[in-house]
Each structure stands twice: as structure tokens, then as C-alpha cells.
Amino acid sequence: MKTFTAGLVGLSLSLGALAAGPALAQDAHAEHAAALSAEDTPIADIAASAEGKAALDKNLPGLTDHEAYEQFKGMSLKQVQPMSQGAITDEQLKALQADLDQLNK
Template sequence: MKTVLIATSLLFAAAAPQIAMAQAPAASPAPAYSVETTDIGTLLDNPATKAVLDKNLPGFTANPQIDMARSMTLKGVQQYAADTLTDAALAKVQADLNKIPAKK
């Protein structure tokens, strides 16, 4: 009887890490586009992400100076347009960007 219990305990101990890995929730993938890491040029060149900017930041994409900011991120430009690119506005943009898959 002791041998059966020891053998059973060893089997469960060996299987425990595999069971734990199988039950661990999968990490959600990083968003394809981000206000912190995606440059504005990339957002402007994709119709879906440009629509997000137009929806949440009216007039932003039509600004005559927008081309100067193409290599910057929205978060990086925030310091120059704090009244438009508020934390709340960027959060709304990010929420909508999270719904857009990466362009292939």
C-alpha cells in the first residue's frame, strides 16, 4: 500500500507543472498600434488608424504641421499639444486602436 501511495505521489508531483501550465491563462497579445510606441506617420498611413485619430482628435490629422510630427508618437507630441492630447484623449485613442489588427 505504501508503494502505491509513493508511486502515485511521484506521478502527481511530476505532472503538477504541466497541469499548472495548461491551466494558466494565455497572456493577451500586445496591441498592434500604441499611442506610446507607434509613430504618427504609421497611424496616418493606415485608413483604419487614421479614422481613429479623426474620431477622437478632430482636426489633428488636418493640421498643416502634422508632417513634421510623422516620426514622433502621440505620447511624444503630447508635451507640445497638451490641451488637445490630454491623457483622457489618448486613452480613448488607445482603446479604439486596441480593436484594430496589425496591417499585413
């Protein structure tokens, strides 16, 4: 498994082009307040609860401690994935979603 420190090196540079991300994340938050989703929910919203943060830490260790976390926390994991240089895999997102589904019940 790649580490987020190495895998998200280019993320900080890529985030400049996504300045609208936080505004879009607010809209997504309003629409998905009830159900947490690896695809749609902003990362910060998942990490806001102890259970959500535990699911993130389990499936994507180091994500919430990443030096660029403040820059990408308003984005969903599906938005961050292409910029992660392979550090966030489809398998990790599926495993995270399974854990989030348990929380959503």
C-alpha cells in the same frame, strides 16, 4: 475641447529641438509594427491605414490636417502631447488606444 490649430501653435517651434525624432521613430516602427500604440507608434504609421486614420480623426479631430503634421508625424502622440499645450489629453489618448486595441486584434 481645444482645437489643434490653437493648441499646437508652439509645436512647430518645439520640433526644431527634436531633430532626432524621425530616426527614433524608425526604430520604434520596427519594434511596434504589429501593434499600434498611442504611446509608441509614430502618428504617420497609425494614419497609414484607413482604420487607424479614422481612429485618429475620431479621437483627435484635425490632427492629420494640422499645418505642422509633416513635422510631427514621425513622432508618437505621447511625444507630441507635452508640446500640444493641452490639446492632446490623457483621456483622448486612452480613448484612441481603446480603438487601436480593437484594430490590433
